[in-house]
Amino acid sequence: MRASKPRALAVATSGRASQLPEVPTMLELGYQDFDVSSWVAVLARKGTPMPIIGLINSEPNKTLRNPEVRSKLASISAEPEGGPPERLTQHIKLDLGLWVQVIRTGNIKVD
Numbered sequence: 001m002r003a004s005k006p007r008a009l010a011v012a013t014s015g016r017a018s019q020l021p022e023v024p025t026m027l028e029l030g031y032q033d034f035d036v037s038s039w040v041a042v043l044a045r046k047g048t049p050m051p052i053i054g055l056i057n058s059e060p061n062k063t064l065r066n067p068e069v070r071s072k073l074a075s076i077s078a079e080p081e082g083g084p085p086e087r088l089t090q091h092i093k094l095d096l097g098l099w100v101q102v103i104r105t106g107n108i109k110v111d
Helices: 050-064 067-075 085-105
Strands: none
Touching: 050 067, 050 085
């Protein structure tokens, strides 16, 4: 963005992007409840024993704390979060609620 002619007007995430801290968020511009971001997660099947969930959760979190990994992710404007499984569960529920509302409001149908 910095080297090209287009100018960033806003970011769609709830917080400012660390690579473009001068660019406001859609929320800051007055668009309520506007938080659209992409994410990647490691998931397990319902009923997976908690010790296995803990292992599935701990290894990616450990990797995300590695400075070299964080640097490489930052170079592609990715902002790793990580965290406990409950945080991901909450994030998925919020995202599902958002997109269900978008689909209903927009009367979006599958052809």
